[in-house]
Amino acid sequence: MVRTRLDLDRIRAARNMIDPVFLTTPLYRCDALGHQLGCTMSIKLETANPVRSFKxxxxxxxxxxxxxxxxxxxxxxxxxxxxxxxxxxxxxxxxxxxxxxxxxxxxxxxxxxxxxxxxxxxxxxxxxxxxxxxxxxxxxxxxxxxEDSLDIETCEGAATIGLELVGAVSAGDAVLIALGGGAMATGVGHVLKALAPTVEVICVQPLGAPAMTLSWHERRVVTTDSTDTIADGVAGRYPIPAVLDDLLQVVDDAVLVREASIVTGMRLLLEHAGLVVEPSAALGIAAILEDPDRFAGRHVVTIVCGSNVDLDAYHRWVHR
Missing domain, CATH: 3.40.50.1100 (Rossmann fold)
Known part of the structure; x- marks a missing residue:
């Protein structure tokens, strides 16, 4: 039994309230990207909707x-x-x-x-x-x-992504989730630990915005004075205690990645998957780049969570 603020029955019921345009987003193997990264790579594309993100x-x-x-x-x-x-x-x-x-x-x-x-x-x-x-x-x-992540609806709405992943993952697989306030990580993590507990749930955060990851490792709220990352969507300084409590129950690991790896991840998603993404959406790819042995030969799912990116900045990052 996974004990968090979330409820599996409410998450299942949420699908009846969410406009179908946001549900059943594409999930597919990307062999070109997997070959580049040394693993079997699947993409959960949460940008294929009117607001270009999972929110x-x-x-x-x-x-x-x-x-x-x-x-x-x-x-x-x-x-x-x-x-x-x-x-x-x-x-x-x-x-x-x-x-x-x-x-x-x-x-x-x-x-x-x-x-x-x-x-x-x-x-x-x-x-x-x-x-x-x-x-x-x-x-x-x-x-x-x-309040994103504190309000249970934001977590349980994101958790419907987990329902869509369950049938596609199996023992030994890994799911990589961008970590900011924690709504997507706690939501997807809750569902996977309830319905596919042998799947490894890994959160990824920028080294320049590490508050929630540090909090997860220390099992207490750790704040930071500032953030310094291009991944603006996950750049919080004050983790919410109730969200951290949930996260501790449903996540197997939380890792930090460098800015250069985030940019390379964005470039690989463009070159091998044809996707223009915001930096937060490339965190999962960055995690594989920084620890390839951990993921070698495994089936890894990364959630591409957003594509609202300033194109001038994108070109500076990706084409430099």
Missing amino acids: ARGTELVAGHLADQGEAAVVCASAGNLGQALGWSGRRRGLDVTVVASRFAPTVKLDRIRSFGAHLELVDGDFDMARERAANIAHQRGVRLV
Whole structure:
């Protein structure tokens, strides 16, 4: 029995609330990439949807529950992808969505948040400063604050990815999951440990944003003063205690990778899979590059979690 805040029955039921456009995303073997990396490589493509990331699986649950309760407004902090997803889900249900983000977030993400009809407020700091401002807005206006990874809907929505992976993995396989706040890692990890417990669940985080990984290894919350990574989508400094508690139950390992490996991973996904991805989506490939012996000859699944990337920055990274 996997004991976390998540519930397998609720996760199965979530599929009935999530718009099908976000479900059953492509999962396929990529032989060219596997040959390059020395393993059997499968890609779970969470970018093939209207918001280009997995986040809408969770925001569909949040927005659906709010609409059912007659709520009219919602606010969140976002590094970019959650805000887009909440804007998309909220607009479909008539919700007034406010997103607080860092003005240093990629312009493409900020523009797409606006395009989905959300009100965007920018702060002169990082994601954690945006989270503080979002909490203040929620308190002042008396509206729901959506906190990614803390709110169970964000985890259980992401967990539906795990349901789609179960039939494709077996004993000895590894699933690599980008680790930021922890919603995807706890959600997918919960399902795999419940239904495919012999599969190794490995979280991957940048060396320049290591807070959750350090916390996992020390089994206590470890914060950092700053972050320094191109993987903006996973660059948090303050892990949420309840999320860490869940993560400790469902993850077999958490590793840190260098920026150069992330860039190489992005390049390999372009060259061998034809995928343009944001840095967070290349973390799994980076982990294989940094420890090839660990994965040699194994079947490895990596979740490509987002493709909202500034193309000018992308070209500088990948084509330098």
